[in-house]
Amino acid sequence: MEFLTPPPVRRLTGARPEIVRPADSNGNGNGNGNGNGHRAPTFVGGRARVAPATIAIDRMQVEELSVDYGRKRAVSEVSLPIRQGEVLALIGPSGCGKTTLLRSLNRLTELTKTASSQGRITLDDVDIATIEPTALRRRVTMVFQQPNPFPMSVFDNVAYVLREQASRRPKKRALHGAVEEALARAGLLDEVRADLDHPALRLSGGQQQRLCIARALAANPEVLLLDEPCSALDPRSTQVIEDLIVKLREDVAVVIVTHNLQQAFRVADYVAFMYLGEMVEYASASQLFSAPREQRTKDYVSGAFG
Amino acid sequence: MTSTQAVAAPPAPRRNESSASWRLTDRLGLAFAWFLGVLFCVITAAIVLYLFVEGIRYLRPSLLVTNPSAGYSESQTGGFFDPLIDTVVIAAMSMAVAVPVGIAIAVWLSEFGRPAPLARVVESTIEMLAGTPSILLALFGTLLFEAPWLGFLSRTSGTVVFGRSFFAAAAMLSLLALPLVVSSVREGLQAIPSHVREASYAVGKTKAATTRRVLLPAARPSVLTGSMLGLGRVIGDTAIVVLLLGNTLTNDPSGSVPILSALRGTGSTLTSYVYYNAPTGDGDQPGKAYAAAFVLLLMVLALNVGVDLIGRRGRDLRWNS
Numbered sequence: 080m081e082f083l084t085p086p087p088v089r090r091l092t093g094a095r096p097e098i099v100r101p102a103d104s105n106g107n108g109n110g111n112g113n114g115n116g117h118r119a120p121t122f123v124g125g126r127a128r129v130a131p132a133t134i135a136i137d138r139m140q141v142e143e144l145s146v147d148y149g150r151k152r153a154v155s156e157v158s159l160p161i162r163q164g165e166v167l168a169l170i171g172p173s174g175c176g177k178t179t180l181l182r183s184l185n186r187l188t189e190l191t192k193t194a195s196s197q198g199r200i201t202l203d204d205v206d207i208a209t210i211e212p213t214a215l216r217r218r219v220t221m222v223f224q225q226p227n228p229f230p231m232s233v234f235d236n237v238a239y240v241l242r243e244q245a246s247r248r249p250k251k252r253a254l255h256g257a258v259e260e261a262l263a264r265a266g267l268l269d270e271v272r273a274d275l276d277h278p279a280l281r282l283s284g285g286q287q288q289r290l291c292i293a294r295a296l297a298a299n300p301e302v303l304l305l306d307e308p309c310s311a312l313d314p315r316s317t318q319v320i321e322d323l324i325v326k327l328r329e330d331v332a333v334v335i336v337t338h339n340l341q342q343a344f345r346v347a348d349y350v351a352f353m354y355l356g357e358m359v360e361y362a363s364a365s366q367l368f369s370a371p372r373e374q375r376t377k378d379y380v381s382g383a384f385g
Numbered sequence: 386m387t388s389t390q391a392v393a394a395p396p397a398p399r400r401n402e403s404s405a406s407w408r409l410t411d412r413l414g415l416a417f418a419w420f421l422g423v424l425f426c427v428i429t430a431a432i433v434l435y436l437f438v439e440g441i442r443y444l445r446p447s448l449l450v451t452n453p454s455a456g457y458s459e460s461q462t463g464g465f466f467d468p469l470i471d472t473v474v475i476a477a478m479s480m481a482v483a484v485p486v487g488i489a490i491a492v493w494l495s496e497f498g499r500p501a502p503l504a505r506v507v508e509s510t511i512e513m514l515a516g517t518p519s520i521l522l523a524l525f526g527t528l529l530f531e532a533p534w535l536g537f538l539s540r541t542s543g544t545v546v547f548g549r550s551f552f553a554a555a556a557m558l559s560l561l562a563l564p565l566v567v568s569s570v571r572e573g574l575q576a577i578p579s580h581v582r583e584a585s586y587a588v589g590k591t592k593a594a595t596t597r598r599v600l601l602p603a604a605r606p607s608v609l610t611g612s613m614l615g616l617g618r619v620i621g622d623t624a625i626v627v628l629l630l631g632n633t634l635t636n637d638p639s640g641s642v643p644i645l646s647a648l649r650g651t652g653s654t655l656t657s658y659v660y661y662n663a664p665t666g667d668g669d670q671p672g673k674a675y676a677a678a679f680v681l682l683l684m685v686l687a688l689n690v691g692v693d694l695i696g697r698r699g700r701d702l703r704w705n706s
Contacts, residue, residue, distance in 0.1 A: 190586065223584055224580070227581045229581070229598070239585075240590075280703070280704075
């Protein structure tokens, strides 16, 4: 995979940039890789990342998870940890089971009639199969590929999550603080402060997606799942959301499914490469992109297939 | 929602493909399609125009505020105040039943629909209902509402139940509107991408909460469209009104409770008024019939415009699927 232009470099204000380079890179912070026999893709050349999170807490544990749709196996015996303080990216070609794995984490797969699963997933050492689905999904919230604000005002989109099921209570005034806080965490508050009563579907695509993130954060979840959150967005909105993801990892465990290797590289601390339902490799982002252990991973990240 | 705009200047306008290069049969087919399209426009325009001209000729403001009465000449037979009011009343009553029930059925079919065999039965029942001639419903209604245990809904004398009342007619008319409401709401619900539902489940909402706060608001344009279509069907129906509303010249209440007595009694609507006064009807006052038909036409046209406006309004706020 040769990129004509180097991938955008993240700059977070206030964050101490830590230049991460492949071991044999020769120090050009923004270089286009190097030609000295290194097999890693060119975009590994340089990235400025915020320092790794100081703490990493185990939140979820996937143990030998298999998911079938009817007779078709979508995810096959996957085990991996999900930690707060780190962003986990699931990468792999279409149909490799990464979205299914993601949806298993808050039991959304159960909405598919033919789906069945084996294995165990724990959230804070409790098997999620024993947690009531609605309670689980408030602790493990999800953002989807297409921005999908609900057909109500910006305020109500967030308040909807905070209120009891279909109720309209508590009233607006009581929720104002919490709604603004969620919008602020998603980096949207300044843009919509004056338009809280406008229909959410009138926002731009990038703003809609950040509203969806605000909505997912409003429940104060322990884990945030993102299913290709930027694939319908322009590069500018993508960058805003990527910055946001890195900021969020301190407070929530973030799992992101992405088709975009550069994106996985930019935001993830750990990467799991999946292929045909199997998890081929799970490693830290720098290792997986610069020195993958498996041949299939190597082929995929260097663009041989996918 | 994407804001991509063409930057390059548009290329010079090019005419569409010309049918001159087509095969003869295709050209004939196209010509035939054109002819039919224009023909039906002309037929519709002729009906509307004819009723307009005749209606304006015979419509007097006084007709709208006087009641019908028996007589032999234009000056004796009065206007159609009661039929006009009754049309509105009966439409409101039918829709008060058809809309909530229709929404409930549509939600169940679209969002729950289990057990699946039951859903299929409900579905084909609704379809069958949509295809049932209204005279059959009317006939069934006369049978049903003459039953002794439904006597409280209409006039009774001794043990004989008259079986004709606003209640009876509205109940049967609501069955006419129901399939239209169900299919429209159902389509509206199914047009909502599944990821929108999942987004609501994914923040811990139940199916019930999702339906009430997300799906039904999103399907509101379809609910309104379905209601308008059903309303048009109810206003325009004649058979049920003639058989089940009693088709009396003026309202004939039964009982002494203020509103209930009127609804237990009989009356007539604009359609049955037109039926009665048409040249082939018992009343034979064509002028009155034209005037009433004109008013009816205006109501239906207004409904159509309403449907169009609502359909247009909900269109821009959608998700990508």
